[in-house]
Amino acid sequence: MTGTPPPLTDDAGTGLRADRVSRTAGGALVLDGVTLAPRPGTVTGLLGPNGSGKSTLLRVLAGVLTPDTGVVTLGGDPLGTVPRRALARRVAVVEQHADTQVDLTVADAVRLGRVPHRRAWSPGTAADEEAVRSALARTGLTDRAHRTCGTLSGGQRQRVQIARALAQEPRLLLLDEPTNHLDIQHQIDLLDLVGGLRLTCVVALHDLNLAAMHCDHLVVLRAGRVVAAGPPRDVLTARLVADVYGVRATVTHPDPDGRPHIRFLGTTSTHH
Incomplete structure (x- = not known):
């Protein structure tokens, strides 16, 4: 099934939930009782300063790391009981760095997303190729399909990562700081793309x-x-920015939908 995905519902396989998840690393508590249940079809942002646990939480949500306490469920099933290939059909991950092999063509890099849907050593099917075509089109990469990834800009390589994830035809997409190293235009373009995917x-x-x-x-x-x-x-809020980031700020709401805009004024003297 390709093209525009069907409307999302709570039972569409997207029901990811972390319930009181904790995780230690090197004797330090990295996650401490985190509960998270993203609503289907929406974009949930994870915020926090360096070392706050964002990347660790994403890896726990992806099943790469196992929580020490608490549980992550997908569609009501504990993540550890979901077979890896079945998990990869439902959850896709876009890492922080665009690490596509530079000698692959864009189309071949995106085809890697079909691996969870294919038996070992079996050739690609018409459904696989349609999923790749759809992923290229949705990420604006159709005209670059035959270029090698090494010839692309950083923003384009991040789009390849997202296209590869979309070729998995997941219902849930996890992205770890995908806008790092991109200029502001490509940051906005990339997040506009993510928001328009109609995925969780x-x-x-x-x-x-x-x-x-x-x-x-x-x-x-x-x-x-x-x-x-x-x-x-x-x-x-200004208080949250000060408390969490140690930065003084003013917060206004100039947009009709009430979305805030933050103007940073300088660091606080009490934050270390």
Whole structure:
């Protein structure tokens, strides 16, 4: 099945939930009782300073890491009981760095997303090729399909990563700071693309104004704990920015939909 995905419902296989998840690394508590349940078809932004646990949480949600306590479920099933290939058909991950092999063509890199749908050593099917064509079209890469990835810009390589994820035909997309190393135009373009996918997306971001523009729901982490969660207009306050990031800011709501805009004024003297 390719093309425009059907409308999402709560039982469409997208029901990812982390319930009181904790994780330690090197004796330090990296995640501390995190609960997260992204709504189907929405973009949830993970915010927090470096070391707050964003990347670890994404890896736990993806099943790459196992929580020490708590449980992550997908469609009600504990993630550890979901076969790896079945998980890869439902959940796709876009890493922080565009690491596509530079000697692959764009089309071949995107075809890697079909691996979970194919038996070992079996040739690609017409459905596989249609999924690849659809993923290229949705990411604006059709005219670059036969170029090698090494000839692309950073923003284009990130689009290849997203296209490869879309070729998996997942219902859930996890993205770890996909806008890092991109200029502002490509950051906005990429997040516009993510928001238009009609998938359940969880994306870790550093830029608070980009998060306010593009996310439906925000979860803010500090030292591995959720300190705020809700729509951007409720979460992104001057007090939160000061408490979590140690930065003085003014927050206004110039847009008709109430999305906040943050103007940074300088660091606070009490934050270390």
